[in-house]
Amino acid sequence: MNIMVVGVGGQGTLLTSRIIGKTALEQGYDVKLSEVHGMAQRGGSVVTFVRFGNKVYEPVCEEGEVDILISFERLEALRYAHFLKKDGIIICNDHRIDPMTVVIGAKEYPQGIIENLQKEHKIYTINGLEIAKELGNSKVLNSVVLGLSAKHIGFKEEDWLAVIEKTVPPKTIELNKTAFKRGYEI
Amino acid sequence: MEKKIMLGNEAIARGVWEAGVKLSSAYPGTPSTEISEVLATYKEVYTEWAPNEKVALEVAIGGSIAGVRTLACMKHVGLNVASDPLYTFSYTGVNGGCVIVVADDPGLASSQNEQDTRMIARSAHIPCIEPSDSQEAKDFIKIAYEISEKYDTPVIYRTTTKLAHSQSIVELYDRVEVEDKSYTRDFTKYVMMPSSAIGRHKVVEAREISLAEDCSNLSINKAEYNDTKIGFITSGIAYQYVKEVCPNASVLKLGMVNPLPKKLIQEFASKVDTLYVFEELEPVIEEQIKSWGIQVVGKDKFTKQGEYSANLLKKVLFGTDNIVFDKAETPNRPPILCPGCPHRCVFSVLNKLKIHAAGDIGCYTLGAVAPLNVIDTTICMGASISTLHGLEKAKGKDFIKNWVAVIGDSTFLHTGINSLINMVYNKATGTVIILDNRTTGMTGHQEHAATGKTLKGEETYAIDLAELCKAVGVKNVCTIDSFDIASLERKIKESVNGAELTVIIAKAPCALLKGQKFPYKCKADAEKCKKCGMCLKIGCPALTKQADGTIKIDETMCNGCGLCAKYCKFGAIEKVEV
CATH class of the missing domain: 3.40.50.970 (Thiamin diphosphate (ThDP)-binding fold, Pyr/PP domains)
Structure with missing residues (x-):
């Protein structure tokens, strides 16, 4: 299984991919993850990969081979949709963050991204931020998105929750579990 | 286990x-x-x-x-x-x-x-x-x-x-x-x-x-013999790409890349029909093997630039890859200074004063891009100060009247201090701004000799940057809160036009350091907004222009620093307590 998690630096994509990796590991799979650190993390477009199976060699997913593209932002879903395989799916947090090129008026934010992606791909959207805010902390957005993604990745709900419990900061365990469930139940 | x-x-x-x-x-x-x-x-x-x-x-x-x-x-x-x-x-x-x-x-x-x-x-x-x-x-x-x-x-x-x-x-x-x-x-x-x-x-x-x-x-140099039509010599992460694309090819995987195992390589080369060397960056392995009279395919097919991938190898070997969909045209999203970043304050002032900056290595290199456009040069750690000195000695004092050097606190202690000593010694008149955000920012918040903590988290003496600069002989040293842009502007104007070497320490902690969140959020008032775009010139990612030209501030991104409000002449941005 090839999973790609994309978003804007600071949105929590790294933690999401780590939870996916750990969950797959606990199911007995060989797992590799690839992350982004350093300058690219500062509000830029960020990409992490998770691959699991009987034997995994390269830690990144190649263009044309991604099963599930999880995007924390619309434009980023569009930017990386060409990584998908023919019947790959997109999970997209329906949120817009303007890149600086748009803020300064050098470029325009593309219109109708979801509708256009729908023409070629199966896409599931979620307003993760709204749900996270409802739960009282916009930071658990990543757990909401993970919840929806988990349903398409597989494994049992309790396996995911067990890994979340071991991974997120102790004070936020219950909140993250609730957020995950909200995404999972959609 | x-x-x-x-x-x-x-x-x-x-x-x-x-x-x-x-x-x-x-x-x-x-x-x-x-x-x-x-x-x-x-x-x-x-x-x-x-x-x-x-x-x-x-x-x-x-x-x-x-x-x-x-x-x-x-x-x-x-x-x-x-x-x-x-x-x-x-x-x-x-x-x-x-x-x-x-x-x-x-x-x-x-x-x-x-x-x-x-x-x-x-x-x-x-x-x-x-x-x-x-x-x-x-x-x-x-x-x-x-x-x-x-x-x-x-x-x-x-x-x-x-x-x-x-x-x-x-x-x-x-x-x-x-x-x-x-x-x-x-x-x-x-x-x-x-x-x-x-x-x-x-x-x-x-x-x-x-x-x-x-x-x-040596056990870490290992030949894996399979199909011998194609053989690869490779090392590091490139090995994974080879196995991904050609799981049945023969591979000589080198765990030691200097010196090379000549006997092992000669033996491997003699057993495969076509020998590829698959190595990222320079042809280090390839050139040595060729010098022994062995034919290999290497940099004539594979680039010296960037990271390799399985698709890159696939394309060269089979002329095809697995790509199904075309890449969409999308506006770039380059990295940017975070909301609440104190470097933005200094850059917004330099931008306003149309001052060039000799830059250095750190988050603040991002001051080179639009809309800040302040950094003109970035070479290596510590180079900002010496580059500014070189500019002055090449073309004289007047040439650097609209120049400064900017360098982070950690970078200053890394090698910047040597360059400052050189400026003092050789009678420079330039302006050096130390962007002191109390940490090594870009790499993810590491302590350094001026933070008062060791890598192990123990308390230690914190070098006082101002005293250090004075000790090497800089007479004009001042420390200004990075968010006090009025004082920054006044001091920068004064020092670039002055005749003496000046160090300005612009001090405020990195916005991502624990406990550095301001107790505010900024809110834009659409009624008062005159759509002038002044606030957008600071390049804060929390600000966006809406379809009607008024400004919206993303409350989840806003750090509450209030810099945008300082640049709004119409009072349309308000700091609200949270």
């Missing part, structure tokens, strides 16, 4: 601990930083941040001479700073084993160039080991220490970004304590004056010849 999924860098730290290492010194640099951070959590290893890589390596050399296993860690360009001790350390050799981890950055994820450390290992005649996943990253460390001690040599441990920052499964072992070696004075080995160095140069050559012979039998 415990199994864990680990980052390449975490695995290296674990390997260092398991190998019984007692001392480590490093300077942060992507993609090497996490090694020291993880290593600091093991109580058996003394770990520290040094002000720069040269110091770090010299500390590791001292520890090795004393007789314990030591480590120095840095990114590829850090090895340039440490190359002075490196080349001579090759001559002296070690007492306790010493490994120098050097992380290359093909693809330039967070660096200023794509240099290949294997070239430096070759020219310094130091063995170079390269792992290809997290398990090897941990296990090869032990082999590196064994080689270091057996052959009396430092060992370079080369990683790349993909290895350092990817995670894979690792089997963990316990630490094996290594007995300290005794120290015996031996000036023919450790005092590199000409009479001793002449003798040691011979030792270096003999060592490399014997290692080159022995390494054909």
Whole structure:
């Protein structure tokens, strides 16, 4: 299984991919993850990969081979949709963050991204931020998105929750579990 | 046996601990930083941040001479700073084993160039080991220490970004304590004056010849014979791409990339029909093999630039890849200064005053791009100050009337201080702005000599940057809160037009440091907004222009710093307490 998690630096994509990796590991799979650190993390477009199976060699997913593209932002879903395989799916947090090129008026934010992606791909959207805010902390957005993604990745709900419990900061365990469930139940 | 999924860098730290290492010194640099951070959590290893890589390596050399296993860690360009001790350390050799981890950055994820450390290992005649996943990253460390001690040599441990920052499964072992070696004075080995160095140069050559012979039998150089129509010689992360694309091809996987196992390579070459060398960056392996009269396919087909991938190999071998969908046209999303970043305050003032900046290495390099457009040059750590000095000495005082140098606090202590001494000594008149955000920001918040904390989190003396500047002879030193843009503007104008060297310390903690959130959110009032766009000139990602031209502030991104409000002449942005 090839999973790609994309978003804007600071949105929590790294933690999401780590939870996916750990969950797959606990199911007995060989797992590799690839992350982004350093300058690219500062509000830029960020990409992490998770691959699991009987034997995994390269830690990144190649263009044309991604099963599930999880995007924390619309434009980023569009930017990386060409990584998908023919019947790959997109999970997209329906949120817009303007890149600086748009803020300064050098470029325009593309219109109708979801509708256009729908023409070629199966896409599931979620307003993760709204749900996270409802739960009282916009930071658990990543757990909401993970919840929806988990349903398409597989494994049992309790396996995911067990890994979340071991991974997120102790004070936020219950909140993250609730957020995950909200995404999972959609 | 415990199994864990680990980052390449975490695995290296674990390997260092398991190998019984007692001392480590490093300077942060992507993609090497996490090694020291993880290593600091093991109580058996003394770990520290040094002000720069040269110091770090010299500390590791001292520890090795004393007789314990030591480590120095840095990114590829850090090895340039440490190359002075490196080349001579090759001559002296070690007492306790010493490994120098050097992380290359093909693809330039967070660096200023794509240099290949294997070239430096070759020219310094130091063995170079390269792992290809997290398990090897941990296990090869032990082999590196064994080689270091057996052959009396430092060992370079080369990683790349993909290895350092990817995670894979690792089997963990316990630490094996290594007995300290005794120290015996031996000036023919450790005092590199000409009479001793002449003798040691011979030792270096003999060592490399014997290692080159022995390494054909080294366990980390491994031939995997399968289908012999195609054979690959490869190392590091590139091995994974080969296995991904050609699981049935024969592969000679090199764990040691300097010196090369000539016998093993000759044997492998004789058994395969077409031989490929698949190595990222420079043709280090390829050129040596060709010099032995063996035909290989290498850089004529594969680029010297960037990271490799399975698709890249597939395209060359089969003329095709697996891409199904076309890449969409999308506006770029380059990295930017975070909301609430104090550097933005300084850059907004420089931008307003139309002042050029000789820049340096850190988050603030991002001041080069629109809409701030302030940084004109970035070369290496510490270069901002000396570049400004060069500009003045080339074209005179008037030429730098609209120039300053900007440098971070950690970078200033790394090598910037030397350049400042040069300015004082050689009667410069320029303006240096130290962007003091109380941390090493870009690499993820590491302590340094002016923060008052060590890598282990212990309290220590915090160097006072202002006093330091005064002590080297700068007469005009002032400290201004970075968010006090009115004072900054006044002082910068005064100093660039003045006739004396000035250091302005613009001080405010990094917005991402724990506890640095302002107790406010900024809100834009659409009624009062005149759509002038002044607030957008500061390049804060929390601000966007809506379809009707008014400004919206993303409350989840806003840090509440209030800089945008300071630039709004119409009072349309308000700081609201949260």
